[in-house]
Amino acid sequence: MNRFKFLFLLRTIALLLVFFSCSKTKTTDDELLVNVPQSALYVRVRGNPEKPLLVNLHGGPGGYSGIDIKLMGPGLEDKFLVAYLDQRGCGKSWNCSDTSLLTVEQYLEDLDVVIDTLRSRYRKDKVNLMGTSWGGMYGFLYLLNQQDKVQAYACIDGKVNSRYQNHSLINFELKRAKELLLSSNSEEQKPELKLIMAELERIKNSNFSRFHTDVNWMKHEVPPKLGFNAYFADTSRIISYQDVVEDTALMRLMNYSEEEYARLAEKAEIVNAAFRNTPSYNTMNIEPELKQIKTPTIVVQGEFDYVVGTGHAALIYNALTGLPNNKKELHIIPGVGHCPAIESPQKLTGILAVFFEKHNL
Numbered sequence: 001m002n003r004f005k006f007l008f009l010l011r012t013i014a015l016l017l018v019f020f021s022c023s024k025t026k027t028t029d030d031e032l033l034v035n036v037p038q039s040a041l042y043v044r045v046r047g048n049p050e051k052p053l054l055v056n057l058h059g060g061p062g063g064y065s066g067i068d069i070k071l072m073g074p075g076l077e078d079k080f081l082v083a084y085l086d087q088r089g090c091g092k093s094w095n096c097s098d099t100s101l102l103t104v105e106q107y108l109e110d111l112d113v114v115i116d117t118l119r120s121r122y123r124k125d126k127v128n129l130m131g132t133s134w135g136g137m138y139g140f141l142y143l144l145n146q147q148d149k150v151q152a153y154a155c156i157d158g159k160v161n162s163r164y165q166n167h168s169l170i171n172f173e174l175k176r177a178k179e180l181l182l183s184s185n186s187e188e189q190k191p192e193l194k195l196i197m198a199e200l201e202r203i204k205n206s207n208f209s210r211f212h213t214d215v216n217w218m219k220h221e222v223p224p225k226l227g228f229n230a231y232f233a234d235t236s237r238i239i240s241y242q243d244v245v246e247d248t249a250l251m252r253l254m255n256y257s258e259e260e261y262a263r264l265a266e267k268a269e270i271v272n273a274a275f276r277n278t279p280s281y282n283t284m285n286i287e288p289e290l291k292q293i294k295t296p297t298i299v300v301q302g303e304f305d306y307v308v309g310t311g312h313a314a315l316i317y318n319a320l321t322g323l324p325n326n327k328k329e330l331h332i333i334p335g336v337g338h339c340p341a342i343e344s345p346q347k348l349t350g351i352l353a354v355f356f357e358k359h360n361l
Contacts, residue, residue: 026050028081031255034117036110038101042092043114044069044084044255045122047077052151052360053124054080055115057087059133061102061275062268064091066254067244071341075349079357080128083118085111087138089271091264092256102274104141104281111142115149128356130154132341133307134275137286144289152296152359154352157338159308160316161285162208168309169218169230170204176226196222208283212276219307233304233337241265290319296359298329300351302336302343329355 030045046069047054054076058065065084076082088110089096096102115127128151131139136158143153159165174197181193200222203214219230229235244250245258254261275281297320301313317330331351336343 027077032117032121034114036088036113037106038098039088039094039096039110041088041094041110041114042086043118045081045118046073046084047081048079049081049122051080052128052356053083053118053122053126054128054130054356055083055085055118057085057111057129057131057135057138058090059135060087060090060268060272061134062090062270062272063087063134064264064268066091066256067239067250068341069253070250071345072349072352075346076353079353081122083114083127085114087271089267091267092260095267097270099270099274102271103278104275104284107138108141108145111138112146112149115146119149126151128152128154128360130156130352131158132156133158133338136160137284140286140290140293143293143295144286147293147295150295152298152356153293154298154300154355155313155316156300156348156352157302157305157308157313157340158299158316159312160290160319161287161312162281162283163285164287164312164315165308166208166211166215166282167204168311169306170200172306172309173218173222173226174200174204176228180226192225196225207279209279210277211282212273215276223306228306229337230306231338232343233302233335234343237339237343239342287315287319290316291321293320293322296327296355297323298331298352298355300331300333300340300348302338302340303332303334304336305338307338327359 026048028045028047028049032043032045033040034043044065056065056068058068065086068084073082086093088107089102119127126149129139129142136155137160139153139155140160143150177193177197181190184190223230232238245261251261299313299317304310313330313332317328320328333340333344333347340348
């Protein structure tokens with residue numbers, strides 16, 4: 001082989017090596033414990049470390065992030081580096097029995113520590129945020145304090161006006177109960193419907209100071225009696241506790257033992273009760289402050305989301321008056337309820353991927 005052919009062959013091999021190394025997608029799967037005041041928060045970081053960082057804020061208060069890896073990971077982790085955060089007292093984060101630390105203010109401090117830690121560790125100037133349900137309000141609250149650290153934000157079936165949320169569900173249930181009362185031929189059903197209506201009126205006229213028991217009754221006990229589900233349009237999509245623990249692949253993906261997973265409900269109850277029995281949380285309204293938001297924002301909601309009220313997404317979108325139309329989006333996903341990540345994960349992640357890629361060029 002002469003010198004020219006030898007050099008040509010070396011160059012060809014080098015180019016092929018570069019091609020294959022570039023075409024192979026880099027992935028990471030890290031488990032972190034981030035130290036925050038008097039606690040440590042669990043963060044699972046998965047996806048492409050060379051892509052924009054996307055921090056996931058689960059719902060609740062009291063939810064957990066593990067199942068989001070299955071629901072939203074397939075549509076996002078190849079395009080982004082996704083950080084799944086378990087909030088204080090939730091999921092794989094440390095237990096928190098001290099309810100004085102279960103406050104919005106402490107959660108905002110926690111999130112800032114987590115975001116700074118992730119930015120430093122993965123060498124990112126900014127992060128992207130997506131928040132679901134309570135996580136939607138959590139994300140907006142963070143934006144109002146730290147917009148300079150966030151590239152773009154997605155609010156998924158979130159809320160910003162708690163009174164609007166509470167009254168939307170109460171009024172919807174009062175309307176359905178009245179309709180059933182007028183059309184019912186069952187003398188046994190009528191007293192129960194009247195009792196439901198009386199309780200709903202009592203709650204409606206309360207100050208929502210200790211709301212944990214009432215809101216659970218409204219969301220979980222009343223809807224089946226009125227012929228609907230507050231969370232799901234398609235109830236066959238509900239994922240039960242037993243569904244999860246019997247899915248060994250899912251348990252491995254989330255990295256939970258059955259014993260560890262069984263403790264989540266108790267942890268969730270502590271966190272949820274602490275927030276729901278705090279009047280300031282139950283009446284929180286940041287709708288007027290949304291005009292301060294300059295960060296590109298997408299608002300997504302299921303068509304039949306009775307948990308926050310079917311008009312909540314439009315309310316949020318219209319309150320973002322500081323954003324031009326090319327920096328804000330509103331998407332109503334048809335045929336789903338409060339949980340589009342469960343009922344329509346491909347549709348949801350498709351919308352989110354396009355939005356975040358657009359604002360991370």
